[in-house]
Amino acid sequence: MDIDKLIVDLKTGKLSDKDFKSELLKTQVQDLGDVVLDLQREARCGIPEVVFAQSKTVEQILVAAERLLEKYDRLLITRIKDSKAIEVMERLAEKGCTYEKDAEVIYKLPPVKSEKTVLILTAGTSDIAVGREAELTCRMFGLTTRMKVDVGVAGLHRLLGISEELLAADCIIVCAGMEGALPSVVGGLVKVPVIAAPVSCGYGTAFSGLTAMLGMLNSCASGLTVVNIDNGFGAGYAAGRILAGK
């Protein structure tokens, strides 16, 4: 190690105090980098780096994915579409990976290691893909997950019908498009963290999820937090930050 060598050189007189400090200055950024890296490596014990495939080539994805599979028992590739996904799966299928077309993810899940439960709700059927991305991200942290779909506020009985699941969850992710009202109702029923994930479904003034997101940011229920539109990964990761290690 660099620092070790510098210490030896200092103690053996190869480096004067002044030169030692000068050399130290050059390396400490690197060292700080290592500190940060260590923190991140520790973070990655929960969840190794996730491959964001949107702007990567098949080859770039495979290089990253295969290196990660050598080190870890889990993998998550997000935003990967059909033809790219099929090519990637040709090499990853045999390594235990699964491709989920609608959610545009390839994943290999680790065993569940925490009883802490994330409940993922979707207002409609159009929100399921985002919900699944969130769920699989939670699973990368080893968390327990449950998912309930199509429980939007226009048919309130559907939501009230799952009140037991609502009360049992340690964290709730709510995926909704259109007017994005479901998180407000859920947030008024529970006291655990509620993460709202706006979805780009709908048309016209749905503005590709913007209306849902604005609604969630202005919820009359207190203490909701919001992620970017269609960012199921971010919602799941936020749940992981909240529950991992608990």
Add this chain to the structure above:
Amino acid sequence: MDIDKLIVDLKTGKLSDKDFKSELLKTQVQDLGDVVLDLQREARCGIPEVVFAQSKTVEQILVAAERLLEKYDRLLITRIKDSKAIEVMERLAEKGCTYEKDAEVIYKLPPVKSEKTVLILTAGTSDIAVGREAELTCRMFGLTTRMKVDVGVAGLHRLLGISEELLAADCIIVCAGMEGALPSVVGGLVKVPVIAAPVSCGYGTAFSGLTAMLGMLNSCASGLTVVNIDNGFGAGYAAGRILAGK
């Protein structure tokens, strides 16, 4: 009347057929105007012209208001603020008008003449002024009104606690700011017309009611309709169009 005179002139030979048609051409626009005016006068039997005070002087408001009070048993002046309102009331108070400061209206109500009931709901206390403008406009049509405030979705029990009122109404106006989710929930519970009135309360990305309005336009409940932000008058007038004469 012009037409009457033309007919006389035609029949007495003062006007040739050709001249009659020529004169007719000149007046018929006016006549059409009369037709339109007649239709509107008929409409005004329900509700005479409302004075929109925002860009009028005290004198202009008084001229309009006093002429209307000569003809009708009712009056509504909207968007009239303190100093202007106080000046106007100096002459209108004695004529049975009331000034409601928060709603920025001056009104003289007619007797209720229809059992058709408009239920006005507000999500929070900040929405009451818009709700009142809506209610008073409904009252100008002679409709029965009820108002329930602070029944927003973050405390669902408040809304469910007034389910009888919900089911008894012939038309419901829902005033809400922030995320504007209340109309969606109400729209899923009833089958009568639901008119959503977005309110410019909230801050930041509430965008002065725009977020509420967008939410209402994208409601997952079917068949809601929406009016402009803070347009309680428009919501009440729409209810009048729906229920007046029924």
Add this chain to the structure above:
Amino acid sequence: MDIDKLIVDLKTGKLSDKDFKSELLKTQVQDLGDVVLDLQREARCGIPEVVFAQSKTVEQILVAAERLLEKYDRLLITRIKDSKAIEVMERLAEKGCTYEKDAEVIYKLPPVKSEKTVLILTAGTSDIAVGREAELTCRMFGLTTRMKVDVGVAGLHRLLGISEELLAADCIIVCAGMEGALPSVVGGLVKVPVIAAPVSCGYGTAFSGLTAMLGMLNSCASGLTVVNIDNGFGAGYAAGRILAGK
């Protein structure tokens, strides 16, 4: 039934008062659900659930459609495009369904059961698809409909030429893109409810219907209400809420 059984158990002493209340608590959400469902079932007497096809697979659409056709004499599938529609029609054509390509709907109409008439107007030929979606939705409620196309304000005589239809309607739906001025003119001519449906035609600053929608929300004619861009279904459903059962 659950409640029946609980009552029996309470009266026969199988359940103590306390246990009865406890059991009741567990089921009442479900019960409330039933209440809501009942309300909705009643609502559905007018119009059974409509299938929003945009984000559904052919199989999902068929499952829903065929179940609905078992129970009801009518069906409406909205936002269904060519290839999907053709596949769906392979099984629904024989069941009396029709596919209308431009409006992107599949429908089976019930008999007309109300003389209440909804007049659907379109400003231009580009607005016809939205107008037809509105008309067919009205027909699902059993309402009478009339449709007049291409009566935009730039050629005022076209609108004035149908003044009889305007005055005879019980409710008017106005579909318009570009500047969306037609509802203002219509709203000034009639006193029945006017529902404005903005259409995403035009280019540049038409902003896919947003300009039309903003114009409609700010109409100088009083008491117009507005639905989301291209939401013919919503406009028709709103007319159904207004006229159904009258």
Add this chain to the structure above:
Amino acid sequence: MDIDKLIVDLKTGKLSDKDFKSELLKTQVQDLGDVVLDLQREARCGIPEVVFAQSKTVEQILVAAERLLEKYDRLLITRIKDSKAIEVMERLAEKGCTYEKDAEVIYKLPPVKSEKTVLILTAGTSDIAVGREAELTCRMFGLTTRMKVDVGVAGLHRLLGISEELLAADCIIVCAGMEGALPSVVGGLVKVPVIAAPVSCGYGTAFSGLTAMLGMLNSCASGLTVVNIDNGFGAGYAAGRILAGK
């Protein structure tokens, strides 16, 4: 003059051909400036420079105004508000200037010198200030003007009632706020130039005149042109460009 001196120096041999061209190069930008200035001076025969007072001090306004009054028989100061206007008028009143508070203009009109007529229409009373700014600007070009207020489309008979004025005008300026529909209707009735001036009245989604402007830009009537919000001066000036010298 510079060029005259250069010519003399060239012809007397004081300047070589090369030096003449070099000197010419230095001055010609200035000369071009003169050309442009000449063109503008000619343009200013119709209308001398107008003082835009919004960001000027009283002293700056007076310096400009008094210099202009020395040269010309007319003056227009736009966007000048109360206290500033009162101070300015202390010195300009005696010079034949008039202050019009609502339109925020100070003006001294030249005699009418053209029978070409600009008709200024306003949809409502809130649009009059913008209309007056337009009218006074037209008057600076010596044009004849007529103004008709409160002829908005919600009461169509008002517009049809002035059809003679519509047909007699050489150019029409239409000032409208809210949904800005009036220019579309007017544009469909006449074949002369129609200039649409959006006005920042209304509230909520009127967006301070933006909705009106978008409506005007997307008019279904062909060949309308549009100016900035509240830009009565620009609309009047455009009419001046169209009719001046004709």
Add this chain to the structure above:
Amino acid sequence: MDIDKLIVDLKTGKLSDKDFKSELLKTQVQDLGDVVLDLQREARCGIPEVVFAQSKTVEQILVAAERLLEKYDRLLITRIKDSKAIEVMERLAEKGCTYEKDAEVIYKLPPVKSEKTVLILTAGTSDIAVGREAELTCRMFGLTTRMKVDVGVAGLHRLLGISEELLAADCIIVCAGMEGALPSVVGGLVKVPVIAAPVSCGYGTAFSGLTAMLGMLNSCASGLTVVNIDNGFGAGYAAGRILAGK
């Protein structure tokens, strides 16, 4: 004629005064329609109806086009793209029509009948299609046109190099995308009408022409007017309104 018959019936006593007025009421809207239609027919002497092909089928376009060609010596079809245009041309080519692919127009020009000249300028090569749509529309009015391309402000010498053309024009249409600065410079050089046509070229914050349009609306040159983005037709039509009949 209806009115003639009514007059006869009135004079012969077949109709009472009251019935005459009643019948008159029914027909006058139609009559007014005729008046409006007459005005428009007169307008169409300059330019017959233009076919906006964007949302029309090949068959609809052909029906309109062929009827127009029977009556008029000119035709303009705008916003018609490749496959549609090719099909349409199969029948219109033999009738003297030309298809211009880049401008997405099919046209048959009338002879030039006015020496009034419209100068069409484009800032860059990307603006030529819009410029051509404007030019061809002017030609439909029988106006003389000139077109100068690629004279944007970043190379000022290009614009100054055509100053003679600038000064000779009776009306100038300026097509520009990106920052849309060219109309400001042109507007400061001439006193004839300047119509600014924003173009949807550029990328990023060019916002498909919105930036150019906003720049044009806020020009520091007085009296410019603006049309919708990419609306070459509207700009040409506005020039026609200005110059036709002069």
Add this chain to the structure above:
Amino acid sequence: MDIDKLIVDLKTGKLSDKDFKSELLKTQVQDLGDVVLDLQREARCGIPEVVFAQSKTVEQILVAAERLLEKYDRLLITRIKDSKAIEVMERLAEKGCTYEKDAEVIYKLPPVKSEKTVLILTAGTSDIAVGREAELTCRMFGLTTRMKVDVGVAGLHRLLGISEELLAADCIIVCAGMEGALPSVVGGLVKVPVIAAPVSCGYGTAFSGLTAMLGMLNSCASGLTVVNIDNGFGAGYAAGRILAGK
């Protein structure tokens, strides 16, 4: 209690089974309300209702505040400005409440009951008011808080200088205006939950906090969540949801 009475009446035969069910139906909404209320009451053990003062009168605020102070050892009033606050403090000061002018809050803090620590960071001095609202809300949950101000990314050493605090926190709230970059950097350094609170400072394209919020929503650090602009209360409440009871 209602249900108790119904049970008695059922068992004593006063109510038939059918009537019992009917009565039950009427009350169960209320009962469900109670259930929800219970859940909320439990939630309120952590934090009683907070008074949002923005649209309330002094009297309304005092009624709420004094009722809350009777039941609880803590109070939080948010968004209360000078004159209103001074009036309110006249009665609340003696009850142990403190007014903090910059943060626009009145509060009475409970004892700290959890060692779980929320670290509140602000990028600049302008963000302190929002940060304080967040901190005081956390304190309402009995949480431990630390606050570090002016650690924005333009002087990275300031942030790195508090790395111990960063690593010791159980949850971090980051308040930032302008470009809102601080949460991204913090989110890359820690694995605990990071809540980003955008602040409406800055000018021009800061768009009153919108730019900061958009930046936070698109952070390249994974799993950040975001609240509305200036919503320190929401950020603190979210931290409370995460840490309360742990």
Add this chain to the structure above:
Amino acid sequence: MDIDKLIVDLKTGKLSDKDFKSELLKTQVQDLGDVVLDLQREARCGIPEVVFAQSKTVEQILVAAERLLEKYDRLLITRIKDSKAIEVMERLAEKGCTYEKDAEVIYKLPPVKSEKTVLILTAGTSDIAVGREAELTCRMFGLTTRMKVDVGVAGLHRLLGISEELLAADCIIVCAGMEGALPSVVGGLVKVPVIAAPVSCGYGTAFSGLTAMLGMLNSCASGLTVVNIDNGFGAGYAAGRILAGK
């Protein structure tokens, strides 16, 4: 110094290698901080910290200003308005500071130490305040500055009349509001860096400088760069980064 003491302790054996590395880890962030700080101190030789007064109290401003005046021969306080400025000047006037009301700055200039010249242009008189903020910021770097006002593109001769100044400058800052076209024309005439500073003057769709900024970002002149609206300070600082030390 910490590191010195650690080195001594390492060499004297007070610290083991392991403990030394551990202690080092704790301090190095601080050390890195120092490195960054050093860089900044060096940067500040050119220009010490500038006081952004917008969200600071008079006392906060004075503390910062007086500390800076002890160390440096120059001072710049930006965005300081009347009453605040007057209070601050009560103590700073005697220290050689000047208050410039329109530009909202207080400054004490250093001697000019570089012949590198920044030319500041403003399109109109409304842009002068922003231009002055830019100029004074340049002066803080010891640069030479020139300023030419009111040379906007609508009167091209004004700009061409200062072509010598244009060609002599080492860097040009162009301040413009409305359509922001001036930087495009300037950028096409010179090859030195051109920094465009949009100004929030104008009205309506000027959108408080946004239109000018969008125009500048989409300039057809290559290689312009842009700062935030009204950010004269940023433009001047950018010029300082470009020319300082040259």
Add this chain to the structure above:
Amino acid sequence: MDIDKLIVDLKTGKLSDKDFKSELLKTQVQDLGDVVLDLQREARCGIPEVVFAQSKTVEQILVAAERLLEKYDRLLITRIKDSKAIEVMERLAEKGCTYEKDAEVIYKLPPVKSEKTVLILTAGTSDIAVGREAELTCRMFGLTTRMKVDVGVAGLHRLLGISEELLAADCIIVCAGMEGALPSVVGGLVKVPVIAAPVSCGYGTAFSGLTAMLGMLNSCASGLTVVNIDNGFGAGYAAGRILAGK
């Protein structure tokens, strides 16, 4: 030459002084054009005209490219996509041109002639194409370039790990999408010019690079400047303006 001939004619008496001035007037615009052209030709010594291929045909591109290659040792064609690029390369490959698919550029580089170094940084891998366009544009000026990719702020150690490169650069271009935070951090570490180039990667509220751009414009680091979204060419050209000739 025209001027030469005019001079001869003046001196030989063929032209009177008056006629000479008149003729001069006609030509001087052209002459001014030459002046401007000369300035530009000088500018082009650094970098000849760049071909913006987006809206040009293959033939237009080739005409421009081949003429430029005759005169210059370098060429840059930007925004040229696959099929077009392949066709163009069929003729340009043999002339020493290279096609870089991801950056959508064809280029032929001149030798490096300046040691002034532009450091191009990208926050992520998605920003590389924009970075390369910037780098190649810098190379057209003969500047030295370095590029470091994927040094975004979420992993701060990556940026600190290249601190030597940061301190050695004469100008830094920072390409970043998503929240665009990297320029702020870089701007706080160096005192050379920093040009921020927003990139249209990301999704949802990344708004195709708008969020990144807004963040950069509101950076808390002083003196950053910004170019249009995805405008690597503009960023590189700005660096060329700054460093060329130094």
